[in-house]
Amino acid sequence: MHVGLRGLNLASHLLFLTITHCSKLYPSIHTWVTLSPVPTFRAWLHAQLVAGTASLSSDTLQTIEIEFGVNRFAAPKWLLAQLDTHNTSPRFTALARRVLVRLCATYVCFARQVATHKIIDPVANFHLQNGAQVESVNFHADTADRGVSFGVMINYKYSMHLATDNTSISYQRDSTVAVSPSVVPLLINMSPSHHHPFLQAIQDLDHNKKHDIHVLATQFAKGTTILRRGQLPDAVYFIWYCYTAVYRERCDHYISCSLGQVRVDTVPSSILAQGQSFGDAEVVNGEPVRFSVVAMSVCHVLFVRHKDMVTLLDLVPSLRPAAPPTRMDSRL
Structure with missing residues (x-):
């Protein structure tokens, strides 16, 4: 490549030139x-x-x-x-x-x-x-x-x-x-009967070409606070692979980890494992997060942004009763 072209993403430029040209045709x-x-x-x-x-x-x-x-x-x-x-x-x-x-x-x-x-x-x-x-x-x-x-x-x-x-x-x-949404079942190592109702509804909407609800995949590093107590939830998260802890108010107890799940050593115990979700009850009920959620190791999750979750609940009102109780300690 000519020295004067260094730093230019020519492949991206050509890609969008092609798409723009074909869109006109x-x-x-x-x-x-x-x-x-x-x-x-x-x-x-x-x-x-x-x-x-x-x-x-x-x-x-x-x-x-x-x-x-x-x-x-x-x-x-x-x-x-x-x-x-x-x-x-x-x-x-x-x-x-x-x-x-x-x-x-x-x-x-x-x-x-x-x-x-x-x-x-x-x-x-x-x-x-x-x-x-x-x-x-x-x-x-x-x-x-x-x-x-x-x-x-x-x-x-x-x-x-x-x-x-x-x-x-x-x-x-x-x-x-x-x-x-059609790729989501490949990322969740669970049988279809155990898929979260929200994810299933997103797949159904996609299959019927009724609406685009966007699912995103991301990674959180060890120690990252995914949701902080008192904040309004920015998304609903679905765990693919993790060590995740739920910190209760005024709790700094020792966290013991095992593959795919984490337990907070309080009574009752709190566990977030592969296939589980968090932030869903708070989004459905329009309330702030009750407990901080922290990645205890590299944590891979799928998530749906708050605005897309609101759209999903409007499109599929029957999902509202499917939301778990508001208190995290009663649903983990």
Whole structure:
């Protein structure tokens, strides 16, 4: 590149020139979707499986144990040995689809650079900083021999009336990733019957093309106060992976941690674990937060901003009775 062009994001400029030109040719089109590779996913997945830290759902581990006779503790390294030839067996291909799609969604939403907190994958980082959202994860999208990352590819969606403004600013300022409601089930390692009613309603609205309620993914560092006692809630948060503590008024007791949950050693005990939410009762009832919520280690969450939650409650009034009681100690 010519020295005078250093610091200019030419790829972004060309992207929006193309979208602007096509929008003039086809004025009825407002949404643009890419089909993009995930070039660093394979290396990340390899490291996760070798270390045994890949987030495999209980259903996946059970399938590996029952159908393939592999002990769940040996499952990560067994998967690593099988993935390169996952097309040879229809039975294993079905398992590979489940594993690769879920973990790739996790990767592009939560795997972050230590220094900047931006997403590790360069292609994802490019589209997210330009205002796209993670629209879908596609298995066997690239079956060529030279295909990367087991052929998994991502659709990034650009909605010109919104994504290029709010979503881009949110990612560049706070490293929040915009996520399509259709991707949410891939990020919550729970059966559909256990999904939060708010998330289920958002997915239903998206499926019926009635309204866009925006789900965002973010990461909180150890010690971050996510919600502070007395503040009005800025969002409803859904825990993907965490060590999270609920601090009661006048409480500075010792916090004991275990994977995916934290207990405050008071009576009654308070636990926030994977799949649980906070801020929802306060948003529904229009009241301030009663207890401070603090990340005790790196905490990955999905969240829906307050204004979008208000819109959701207006669109689906039946959700109001589904809100938990107002006192956090009675619902944890």
